[in-house]
Amino acid sequence: MSPSDSGAPKPDTPTSVIRVTGRIATPGRVVLACIPILLILATPFLPFAITxxxxFGVPAVLVWMAFTVILTVVLLNVIDLGIRRQVSEHAEADAFDGGEHA
Incomplete structure (x- = not known):
């Protein structure tokens, strides 16, 4: 029985494919990833952190930190979606071109 017949999920795209697709750390992705970092670093300077x-019955700083953690997860998923889309577009273009790399 081959691995494809076992019903196990296929592994993610190998990193060698990502190397061929171009830049992964684009300026837009870096800016998105930096937003939660900047919000966390700005926390001591925000008025609700001082008073x-x-x-919701919880100290404001704890709610703020929970928000930044959730925002981090959401933004990293958005970045991952963009990377996966880039890899799949490259794979489709590669299949269309006959599998040859320039």
Whole structure:
């Protein structure tokens, strides 16, 4: 029985394909990844972090940090989606061109 017949999910695209597709760390992706970092670094300077403020019955800083963690996960998923789209477009173009790399 071959691995493709076992019902196991296919592995992700190998990194060798990513190397051929072009730049992964584009300026837009880097800016998206830096947004949560900047928000976390700005936390001590925000007014609600200095004063004892409650949001939803929880200290505001804890709610803010939970928000930045969720934002980090969402933005990294958006970046990953863009990378996967780039790899799949390259794979489609490669199949159309006959599999030859320039």
């Amino acid at each position: 004892p403020t409650l949001w």
